[in-house]
Amino acid sequence: MTEVPLLYTCARSRGFRATWAAEEAGIEIELKLLPFPPRFQAPEYLEINPLGTVPMLVDGEARMTESCAIAHYLATKCGYTDLAIAPGEPDYAAYCDFTYHADATITFPQTVYMRFALFEKDKGWEEAGHAYAKWFWKRLVKLEQRLETRDYLCADRFTVADICCGYALVLAERVGLDEGVPDSLKAYRDRLKAREGFRRAWDRESAGPGAI
Template sequence: MITVYGEGRGFRVVWLLEEMGLAYRVRAVDLLAGVEQDREFLAVNPAGFIPAIVDGDIIMVESIAILEYLLATRGPSDLAPTPDDPAFATYQQFLHMGEAGLAGPINAIVATEILAPEGEKRNWTTGWALGTFESRLGLVRRQLDQTPYMAGERFTAADISVTYALELAARTGCFTLGPVECAYVARTAAREAYARAMDNCPATKAWAAEVAGGRSEG
């Protein structure tokens, strides 16, 4: 059975595992409490970041790499267009953009908000990160003007990647999604596998409910 260490970006992995119908378990990792005493996790990933997976003798880190690994070793799957598919290039672009161009810059803003001294929370780097996110979001919007999903007419792992990033931006308060992105997230998050993944990621589910509750009160 595959073990997924940590939620956060690990939600992408859990969602894909649910879509593919694969057996797994989630092992919680509390980064906010520090991982110095979590010897089991540090034995898996000495760098101390999440997610990580253990699949037999294989250890993998980095959420997008894990998605590609699972699709390659447990596929073929409709969630990953093959190289001869006209949608392949677009799929690859948005699969990686979901982290490199969207979630990565948001992470820099969130880390600064949490860890930086009060006078340094808004700085050049966070401005650059937000600008990067917005420029890549423009490519997402352009794609959604043409097709309902990132790679075309059908849902793929690229949508798992991008949906996570958009929800991260919205839940952290870094960015207010527009109507096009909101409709897209509502479409992808309505999938049964997404709901099952949420049930198996209790911290993520509680955070999402807390954010939604705060918005309704506001």
């Protein structure tokens, strides 16, 4: 019997990218939903992942902790699908760029905002958090321009790049960062959230002990 990949995550965290990709790709995974933040609420998790971060995918000998990489892995582990763009295919470079852009450029200021403006307000760094909110909004310009003439980021179809960047827009809506999100990107987010794969993934994580 083939071992089913195991995904450790917190509901609605960046690990949602992996849950969503699995649903879109038709890949069976086992979800292990942890309380947030797991390094404090589930300290035994540190024995599995010393970083204490989520997500973490365990697939045989493979151990992966980067949500965008996990999403791409799940979309291609049984061969390239329409969710990924292969080398030599048009928009391959754009696919790589936007998939990495999701965390390196967009989600990073969100996480700093959440820490200082939401989770650690008592430390007096709330103003710094709001500065990162403005940084996040300014960093959306690349997505906004890319989607001016297309429904999806790459190759005129829905791909992992949309999952990775789209999650950042979903998170913005949940944590109070929607004020500076352009209407065009809100419409893009609505298209993504209307997908059956998104809805199935959202429902799967609804049983989590605590959502971000």
